[in-house]
Amino acid sequence: FYVLTLVAFAASLMAKPMWVTLPVLLFFFDHWPLDRRIELRRSIFEKAPFLLLAGVCADVTEAVQSGAGCVQSLEPAMVARSAGILVAITSAVYRLRRVVPSFAIAWGWFIVALVPIIGIVQVGGQAHADRYMYAPHIGLFAGFVFGAWRVLGERGSLASKSALEVGAEIPAFAGMTGRGRALVVSCVSCAVVVACAVATFAQVRHWRDTETLFARAVAVTEENVLAHAILSRHYMDRGSFVLAESHARAAVAINEDYADGWRELGIALHEQGKFRVAAAALDRFLGLRPES
Numbered sequence: 001f002y003v004l005t006l007v008a009f010a011a012s013l014m015a016k017p018m019w020v021t022l023p024v025l026l027f028f029f030d031h032w033p034l035d036r037r038i039e040l041r042r043s044i045f046e047k048a049p050f051l052l053l054a055g056v057c058a059d060v061t062e063a064v065q066s067g068a069g070c071v072q073s074l075e076p077a078m079v080a081r082s083a084g085i086l087v088a089i090t091s092a093v094y095r096l097r098r099v100v101p102s103f104a105i106a107w108g109w110f111i112v113a114l115v116p117i118i119g120i121v122q123v124g125g126q127a128h129a130d131r132y133m134y135a136p137h138i139g140l141f142a143g144f145v146f147g148a149w150r151v152l153g154e155r156g157s158l159a160s161k162s163a164l165e166v167g168a169e170i171p172a173f174a175g176m177t178g179r180g181r182a183l184v185v186s187c188v189s190c191a192v193v194v195a196c197a198v199a200t201f202a203q204v205r206h207w208r209d210t211e212t213l214f215a216r217a218v219a220v221t222e223e224n225v226l227a228h229a230i231l232s233r234h235y236m237d238r239g240s241f242v243l244a245e246s247h248a249r250a251a252v253a254i255n256e257d258y259a260d261g262w263r264e265l266g267i268a269l270h271e272q273g274k275f276r277v278a279a280a281a282l283d284r285f286l287g288l289r290p291e292s
Contacts, residue, residue: 006049013057018116018135020058023050025109025139032105033146058116086111106143110136148185210234223254225261232264236271244268259288 012019026047030036036043090107097104113136206216211234217227232247245268251261266281286292 002046006053009050010053013053017057017061018113018132020054021112021115023047023054024112026050028105028109028112028139032101100147102143102146106139106141106147109139109143113139225251225254225258228254229258229260229264232261232268236264236268241268241271245272257288259285259292262288263292 009019009022012022027043030038030043090111093103093107114132117132206212210230214227214231214234217224218231221227228247228251232244232251235241235244235247245265248261248265248268251258252265255261262281262285266278266285269275269278269281
């Protein structure tokens, strides 16, 4: 199983480099839920091949993306706000570490799994995306489930002493029987699932095609350069050059140094026979990207 796991890890890195943090997450597994009481030296030794693969993948990814000009810097104001929120949540989780240990591991998993795409080194134009949350959420969900089990006891009964002790420390559950606590959690869980299903149904309507998706993005966000640029290209491909021009103008109005926006604007204007202003837009594009 060790070799199979290593091969699977190598395949996952080739599919998605963000799994470079898995070797560190394996240390978390040793502590919880596996509760492996082994020497640190042995633990590091058995994870050394994973760490080596992760290091090589991280180095290659950074070199390739830097060479392509995709690595961007962070905004100081965003860093300050994010750090404040991070410290507040981490402090709360630390206080609960003895009551519900799984929460601490879950939060640690969440933070470590986010490191490759947390923005310390932003790769590409996306500062955040839904797909970035797939791996980090595994830890959060596991922590919640096992934390609830610790509070309620296995299958909703307070069969273990530890569950009784922990449950008694939560004011909302004080005085309730094990079956009552299980009923409350079951109802809340069902309500969450139903709410997620309704929200998913509502969101799927906006994912029919490129136009509906990015029109929705423009409607619910502010100064979305990428959404305007994609819509401009979409309308260009359909031959709707007036709409393509309007979205290209919106993109360059938001960011005057957005080269692709000037290119799309120049092409849209050219297709409408506005050659003089098209030439000016394309000159601006070449000034921003002379290698093109």
